[in-house]
Amino acid sequence: MTGIPVLFVIVPCYNEEKVLPITSEIFLDKINFLISEGKISDASRIMFVNDGSTDNTWRIITDFAKKDAHFIGISQSRNRGHQNAVLAGLMEAMDKCDITISIDCDGQDDINAMDAMIDAYADGCEVVYGVRSKRDTDTVFKRTTAQGFYKLLNSMGVEVVYNHADYRLISNRVIRELANFGEVNIFLRGMVPLVGFKSTSVYYERNERIAGKSHYPLKKMLALAIDGITSLSVKPIRFISGFGIVLSVISFIGIIWAIVNAVRGTVVSGWASTICIVCFIGGIQLLCLGVIGEYIGKIYLETKHRPRYIISERTYNDEKSPIDLLSPLPRRRGF
Numbered sequence: 001m002t003g004i005p006v007l008f009v010i011v012p013c014y015n016e017e018k019v020l021p022i023t024s025e026i027f028l029d030k031i032n033f034l035i036s037e038g039k040i041s042d043a044s045r046i047m048f049v050n051d052g053s054t055d056n057t058w059r060i061i062t063d064f065a066k067k068d069a070h071f072i073g074i075s076q077s078r079n080r081g082h083q084n085a086v087l088a089g090l091m092e093a094m095d096k097c098d099i100t101i102s103i104d105c106d107g108q109d110d111i112n113a114m115d116a117m118i119d120a121y122a123d124g125c126e127v128v129y130g131v132r133s134k135r136d137t138d139t140v141f142k143r144t145t146a147q148g149f150y151k152l153l154n155s156m157g158v159e160v161v162y163n164h165a166d167y168r169l170i171s172n173r174v175i176r177e178l179a180n181f182g183e184v185n186i187f188l189r190g191m192v193p194l195v196g197f198k199s200t201s202v203y204y205e206r207n208e209r210i211a212g213k214s215h216y217p218l219k220k221m222l223a224l225a226i227d228g229i230t231s232l233s234v235k236p237i238r239f240i241s242g243f244g245i246v247l248s249v250i251s252f253i254g255i256i257w258a259i260v261n262a263v264r265g266t267v268v269s270g271w272a273s274t275i276c277i278v279c280f281i282g283g284i285q286l287l288c289l290g291v292i293g294e295y296i297g298k299i300y301l302e303t304k305h306r307p308r309y310i311i312s313e314r315t316y317n318d319e320k321s322p323i324d325l326l327s328p329l330p331r332r333r334g335f
Contacts, residue, residue, distance in 0.1 A: 005098035005121070007034070007044040009114075010089035011105045012082055013061070014051040020060050023107045024071070030111050031070055039118050044097070045072050048105070049089040052079030058313070065315035077312040083186040086166055088309040094175045101169045103130075109167045110204035117169040117202050126174050126197035130167030133203040156235045159193045161201065168192065184308055185298050226294070237295060240288045 009027060013020065027046045034040045048061045050073060061073035074092055076085065086102050093100050099121055103109050109130060117128040150162050166188060170178070177195045193199075 004038065004041045007040040008093040008097040008100045009046045010049060010086060010093065010100050010102040011046060012049045012051055012085035013053060013057050013105050015053045015055045015057060016105050017056045017060055019106055020057065023105050024064055026107065026111055028068065028070060030114060046070055047089050047093060048073040049085045050075040051085040052076050062315055073315040074311050075313040077310040080309050083188055084309045086188060087186055088311060090175050091179060094179065098172050099169055103167050108206050113202050113204040120200050121169055121171065124198055125200045126171040127192060127199035128169040129161045129164045129201045131161060131201045131203050132163040132206050134205060160189045184306060186308060236291050240291055
């Protein structure tokens with residue numbers, strides 16, 4: 001790396017009107033500190049990505065942009081989900097910065113880990129993962145399900161960093177390679193490791209949410225796990241094939257056994273057992289069809305080549321060149 005890097009902090013937001021006024025100050029203080037330390041350029045920005053919020057989130061973001069030039073924002077035309085919001089921010093920042101750090105706006109991720117991330121980038125790392133060192137603040141249920149989530153993904157062949165969510169530093173070089181991934185079904189936790197390049201991890205303790213409520217209940221976590229597995233692994237299909245072979249062998253043995261008993265004249269009446277077997281096989285077939293259908297649905301969506309995000313508004317003029325956009329800024333104006 002040569003020179004002082006331009007950093008864009010990508011902050012996806014969905015109905016965050018309660019927490020944004022608090023965490024925006026924290027983000028701005030951190031940016032100004034890193035600038036004063038000479039670690040990043042004064043042309044660095046905090047980019048809020050409004051993911052189709054139904055509250056006052058976008059109005060708050062536009063107010064931030066008017067009061068301090070370090071704040072910029074983009075708004076998606078509708079809600080597309082957290083992963084698409086992060087991707088939109090990365091692609092929007094691609095031609096405007098040297099590095100990006102994606103972080104949630106709820107204040108749970110330790111913002112001071114950014115210092116170590118930037119130091120790792122200065123040492124030659126292109127990707128720096130923010131990894132939780134422990135989960136003491138989680139409930140037993142949340143901790144168990146979250147850890148099971150990562151273990152399930154790894155067992156299914158999805159390459160993810162254990163206890164890492166979407167708090168990470170990515171260099172411009174990696175973002176440009178990531179832009180070549182054209183799939184509609186996005187799971188960044190598994191896609192970024194596929195890009196490769198030198199990487200490392202920074203460990204931190206996660207805090208309680210500052211305000212508002214979480215937008216990732218168990219239902220969404222399960223949906224994210226299914227998306228991650230079916231988007232990046234074919235192991236479930238292979239498992240179905242293997243299971244089908246095993247059932248076929250067992251069925252073949254059962255047929256031989258039935259024929260032998262019929263020849264010997266010792267046919268055993270067993271209506272209940274027959275019904276149980278039929279129901280069991282029927283249930284397995286429906287389950288297998290459901291897994292296959294999930295993959296077919298993914299293929300159906302991919303073949304449409306629909307845009308992964310649509311930006312409806314920006315707080316800045318996108319027609320400006322990167323040089324114009326990244327011109328020196330006035331120092332912070334309080335608000």
